[in-house]
Amino acid sequence: MANIKVTIAYDGTNYHGFQEQRGTAFQTVQGVLEERLSRLAQREIRIIGAGRTDAGVHARGQVINFDTGGWPIPTPKIVYALNSLLPRDIAALEAEEVPDSFHSRFSAVAKTYRYVINNGKRHSPFLRLYSYHIPCLLDVEAMRAGARRLLGTNDFSAFRALGTPVKTTVRTVREIQVSREDELIYIDIQADGFLYHMARMISGTLIRVGQGKLSPEEVAGILASRNSLKGGPTAPARGLYLERIEYPG
Amino acid sequence: MANIKVTIAYDGTNYHGFQEQRGTAFQTVQGVLEERLSRLAQREIRIIGAGRTDAGVHARGQVINFDTGGWPIPTPKIVYALNSLLPRDIAALEAEEVPDSFHSRFSAVAKTYRYVINNGKRHSPFLRLYSYHIPCLLDVEAMRAGARRLLGTNDFSAFRALGTPVKTTVRTVREIQVSREDELIYIDIQADGFLYHMARMISGTLIRVGQGKLSPEEVAGILASRNSLKGGPTAPARGLYLERIEYPG
Numbered sequence: 001m002a003n004i005k006v007t008i009a010y011d012g013t014n015y016h017g018f019q020e021q022r023g024t025a026f027q028t029v030q031g032v033l034e035e036r037l038s039r040l041a042q043r044e045i046r047i048i049g050a051g052r053t054d055a056g057v058h059a060r061g062q063v064i065n066f067d068t069g070g071w072p073i074p075t076p077k078i079v080y081a082l083n084s085l086l087p088r089d090i091a092a093l094e095a096e097e098v099p100d101s102f103h104s105r106f107s108a109v110a111k112t113y114r115y116v117i118n119n120g121k122r123h124s125p126f127l128r129l130y131s132y133h134i135p136c137l138l139d140v141e142a143m144r145a146g147a148r149r150l151l152g153t154n155d156f157s158a159f160r161a162l163g164t165p166v167k168t169t170v171r172t173v174r175e176i177q178v179s180r181e182d183e184l185i186y187i188d189i190q191a192d193g194f195l196y197h198m199a200r201m202i203s204g205t206l207i208r209v210g211q212g213k214l215s216p217e218e219v220a221g222i223l224a225s226r227n228s229l230k231g232g233p234t235a236p237a238r239g240l241y242l243e244r245i246e247y248p249g
Numbered sequence: 250m251a252n253i254k255v256t257i258a259y260d261g262t263n264y265h266g267f268q269e270q271r272g273t274a275f276q277t278v279q280g281v282l283e284e285r286l287s288r289l290a291q292r293e294i295r296i297i298g299a300g301r302t303d304a305g306v307h308a309r310g311q312v313i314n315f316d317t318g319g320w321p322i323p324t325p326k327i328v329y330a331l332n333s334l335l336p337r338d339i340a341a342l343e344a345e346e347v348p349d350s351f352h353s354r355f356s357a358v359a360k361t362y363r364y365v366i367n368n369g370k371r372h373s374p375f376l377r378l379y380s381y382h383i384p385c386l387l388d389v390e391a392m393r394a395g396a397r398r399l400l401g402t403n404d405f406s407a408f409r410a411l412g413t414p415v416k417t418t419v420r421t422v423r424e425i426q427v428s429r430e431d432e433l434i435y436i437d438i439q440a441d442g443f444l445y446h447m448a449r450m451i452s453g454t455l456i457r458v459g460q461g462k463l464s465p466e467e468v469a470g471i472l473a474s475r476n477s478l479k480g481g482p483t484a485p486a487r488g489l490y491l492e493r494i495e496y497p498g
Binding site: 009010011079083088089091093122123125126128130 | 259260328337338372374375379
């Protein structure tokens, strides 16, 4: 018996999201991981994922954990063994043994999502599945000013699509950085947790600010409204990446 | 009547190469471009492409030309009009009117191909279609030394797969640069022309040098042998990009 934590990257294009939907034919990242890990273990393995990414959303630092049930694979060999079985659009990056109390979702203290915008004049064949193309030049300074209105502990109901019920819609956004690298714009959002579609609705709102359709001040008003009809629109899944999960210690 | 030159980028993953194969069901880049241009022109348009890229090979600077037959579309609008019809894995980058004598293939004086290697320890879900993954660290200095043996005017029969007959197997390689950027290695080859599979066989040979399986000196011997069984192996199509075509003036 050992509790193993594995960091995972995946191209979400061909998956119906991370979370397995038992009894459906949709291919999910969790479903593929469980199938391959079960093959390695020669018994059924169920995993817990830190973030439930949507269909088409990518990950560069998703974290999962699972109970090996006492398999004979030495921990340093797990990444290699798993990658030899995984399809090429999912990669195991690192694996380590963690205390039994570690739970990839409940132990997480912060998550970072990155939203990628291709702000070049022409669409790019190579970025079409990995970014949101907006040909008109965005005002990155205004986006930064808008982003600052979202920092801190707030009720983020305005940036939440209806989905699974949650105990509270209050979240703490620790940092939002908007940066430009040549034709790409990155929106990096770190928070203690994210509501359903929150990262994509914040991104959609900041894009409107960058387009001059919304002033940075109005972002504060949208947040205060707690009205999900005012936040957004929801930026497309293909631009979003689950970048990193933080744990204590 | 006007002769129009258009620069094109495409993700070659879903195409059976650039060149249209009349009477087959294979989708080609040329076939898609001709279909869309013909729709714009409301008459049949045939194009000439500068480089016949293979199935799975990408382009960031392919050049085509065609006779408009006197369509009414102003040249500055061609890129926009064409992109509105093209699938997202092909993009028109620029268009200009050129003299009737311009022929995208015969007028070209140099072509540059880039080969992209992912030399990171783990495979990347995001680069799987756009690079060749070699997890063991390659010796870039040795690859550079090997590349120098290929410069100049030579018979490149050792780096040619059998294909269309050619008048001569002599080509002039003007420049080969091998560079590393973090985990990526780029092999940039500029020549007056390329034989069938030449860029991929040169890349495959330099990769063997980088792996220590071949000394830089042996590259000169392979070139001198003019024996295609000695060059290569042919590196996979997914790492290759037609970067740029040079024209006089």
